[in-house]
Amino acid sequence: MKFNLANCALMGVALFCGSQQVFADPMGAFDGLDPAKVAEVKAALKTTGHYAMKMPVAGSGLPEFIVFEKVAATPRQALEVFADADSHSTYFKNEGIKQSHVESKVPGAGSASVTIDYHFSYSLASDTYTSLTVISKGAKPGSYQDVWELTKSTMNVVSGPVRSHGSAVFEPLDAVDGGGTVIAYRNLVVPTPAVSWIVSFFGEDDAEKLATATADALVTEIKNQSAGTQEARKEALDQLIGAE
Numbered sequence: 001m002k003f004n005l006a007n008c009a010l011m012g013v014a015l016f017c018g019s020q021q022v023f024a025d026p027m028g029a030f031d032g033l034d035p036a037k038v039a040e041v042k043a044a045l046k047t048t049g050h051y052a053m054k055m056p057v058a059g060s061g062l063p064e065f066i067v068f069e070k071v072a073a074t075p076r077q078a079l080e081v082f083a084d085a086d087s088h089s090t091y092f093k094n095e096g097i098k099q100s101h102v103e104s105k106v107p108g109a110g111s112a113s114v115t116i117d118y119h120f121s122y123s124l125a126s127d128t129y130t131s132l133t134v135i136s137k138g139a140k141p142g143s144y145q146d147v148w149e150l151t152k153s154t155m156n157v158v159s160g161p162v163r164s165h166g167s168a169v170f171e172p173l174d175a176v177d178g179g180g181t182v183i184a185y186r187n188l189v190v191p192t193p194a195v196s197w198i199v200s201f202f203g204e205d206d207a208e209k210l211a212t213a214t215a216d217a218l219v220t221e222i223k224n225q226s227a228g229t230q231e232a233r234k235e236a237l238d239q240l241i242g243a244e
Helices: 035-047 075-082 085-091 154-159 197-201 204-224 227-241
Strands: 009-011 014-016 050-055 064-071 097-106 111-122 125-137 144-153 162-172 181-191
Touching: 035 050, 035 064, 050 204, 064 204, 075 144, 075 162, 075 181, 075 204, 075 227, 085 097, 085 111, 085 204, 111 227, 125 154, 125 227, 181 204
Parallel strands: none
Antiparallel strands: 009 014, 014 144, 050 064, 064 181, 097 111, 111 125, 125 144, 144 162, 162 181
16 A cells, blocks of 8 residues: 655644645555465355455564455445445444544545544544545456555554554455455554553454454445435545546
């Protein structure tokens, strides 16, 4: 994952881009996986609709968690739900998102950046933070992605920066793989030595369960949203990145 942060100023731990657009490199749902692992994931999606894994990351006490989910919706329809950040505190509340609020948006044709404020509380971890999110088209035709980076955190004020980023890729599955859409949800938190207590108290098992629960909650919301909510979300995404 890479952001093009040209014309943006990094001040402390907060990223201020004003009205400048921010871009993320196009991603694929199965980026970083070898062919054998891709085949394994696709086979699981075809039978169970779910696959979770983790990848070690040099310099981090926690691995990157990757959760694949299959949904009977188009990539655009799945993105419409995830892009509704103001509602994250509703359908991700059991996953620790107690408050979510879109602070600012920079719309664009096919790509947009959104700054979102969150309050998170889960197990023994709690934080108020801001993330910079970039919504754009993915690497595969017909796919979309939502890529985010932590830009400000109350943990940073006390203990130094906690690096965190993630992504959700919404990609069409070929008919041979059962059709539908695969959601590839990735999340990585890299605590600095000053906040290594996060790994001790909020361990790898808890982090893995949280990543899986978050992806599951997104799928549940996609399935259960009302027709009125779905239409409102479609209109909101059309206004943000343009109609499909």
